Amino acid sequence: NAGVMQNPRHLVRRRGQEARLRCSPMKGHSHVYWYRQLPEEGLKFMVYLQKENIIDESGMPKERFSAEFPKEGPSILRIQQVVRGDSAAYFCASSDPSTSSETQYFGPGTRLLVL
Amino acid sequence: GENVEQHPSTLSVQEGDSAVIKCTYSDSASNYFPWYKQELGKGPQLIIDIRSNVGEKKDQRIAVTLNKTAKHFSLHITETQPEDSAVYFCAAMDSSYKLIFGSGTRLLVRP
Numbered sequence: 001n002a003g004v005m006q007n008p009r010h011l012v013r014r015r016g017q018e019a020r021l022r023c024s025p026m027k028g029h030s031h032v033y034w035y036r037q038l039p040e041e042g043l044k045f046m047v048y049l050q051k052e053n054i055i056d057e058s059g060m061p062k063e064r065f066s067a068e069f070p071k072e073g074p075s076i077l078r079i080q081q082v083v084r085g086d087s088a089a090y091f092c093a094s095s096d097p098s099t100s101s102e103t104q105y106f107g108p109g110t111r112l113l114v115l
Numbered sequence: 116g117e118n119v120e121q122h123p124s125t126l127s128v129q130e131g132d133s134a135v136i137k138c139t140y141s142d143s144a145s146n147y148f149p150w151y152k153q154e155l156g157k158g159p160q161l162i163i164d165i166r167s168n169v170g171e172k173k174d175q176r177i178a179v180t181l182n183k184t185a186k187h188f189s190l191h192i193t194e195t196q197p198e199d200s201a202v203y204f205c206a207a208m209d210s211s212y213k214l215i216f217g218s219g220t221r222l223l224v225r226p
Contacts, residue, residue: 004158033213042121042204042216043159056211091158093214102147102166102208106158 002027004094004107012113013082021077021110025094031055032075033104034067037089046090049075082114117142117209121217128195129225136220138205139187145215147208148188150179153219154201162203163190195224 005024013019025032030051035043045059049069060067064082069075079086089111093104118141128134140148146167151159165172165179165188172179176195181188192199202221206214 006158031212035214035216042218043214045213045215048211048213056213058211059213095212102212103149103161103164104214105161106151108158 004029004092004105006090006092006107006110008110009108010111010113012115014115015083016081019079019082019086019112019114021079021090021092021112023075023077023092023094023107025075025092026096026105028098029094029096029105031095031097032069033093033095034075034077035091035093035106037091037109039088043091046077079112082112084114087112087114117145117207117215119205119207119215119217121205121220123220124218125221125223127223127225130195130197132195134190134192134195134199134222134224136190136203136205136222137187138189138207138217139185140207140215141186142207142209143183143186144210145207148179148181149206149208149214150190151204151206152201153204159204192222195222197224197226200224 034046037043047060047067048056064080066078089109091109093106121138149164153159178191202219205217
């Protein structure tokens with residue numbers, strides 16, 4: 001059973017470009033969470049999604065950031081017009097509410113560098 | 116909202132000794148407390164978790180204790196090995212299912 005998959009693992013963008021980060025949850029998991037980790041810091045919640053539904057986006061910046069989890073395909077975190085302060089590691093986690101809604105399993109992350 | 120504090124920020128122990136990391140939380144409604152281990156360049160790996168209806172849980176060399184009255188929980192690693200060296204994060208789940216993380220503890224196990 002494959003774990004949470006994220007791609008790309010590393011992404012370099014110039015200021016003003018767009019970054020698209022993808023997350024495929026564990027098989028059978030229908031809940032996805034995105035977290036951001038700045039260097040030498042803990043993870044900060046960004047957004048919680050179910051299929052075709054945003055449940056909680058209280059941690060997401062109101063501008064330039066968006067997330068989706070379509071009926072088919074991976075969850076996407078999109079950052080428009082990136083700035084240097086967006087450089088961070090972005091982690092996706094998934095959970096299966098039919099077994100244990102609390103346990104979240106994390107992917108390997110996407111490390112975004114904005115030049 | 117929930118706030119989680121974690122101590123110490125760094126911990127160095129001799130191989131074979133025990134390591135203890137402590138966390139406190141603020142929201143008494145939180146009822147799920149996982150611990151993650153993060154190695155350099157990797158994602159957080161769940162190592163143990165505890166729910167508020169139990170006070171202690173053990174898995175081989177790792178144990179977690181929870182004191183709901185005092186709102187603190189701790190990770191105990193016994194017989195530490197060099198491969199235990201990593202950054203450890205505690206977290207608390209708030210009422211909307213998001214995890215609030217502590218700031219991390221960098222554990223170094225000296226051979």
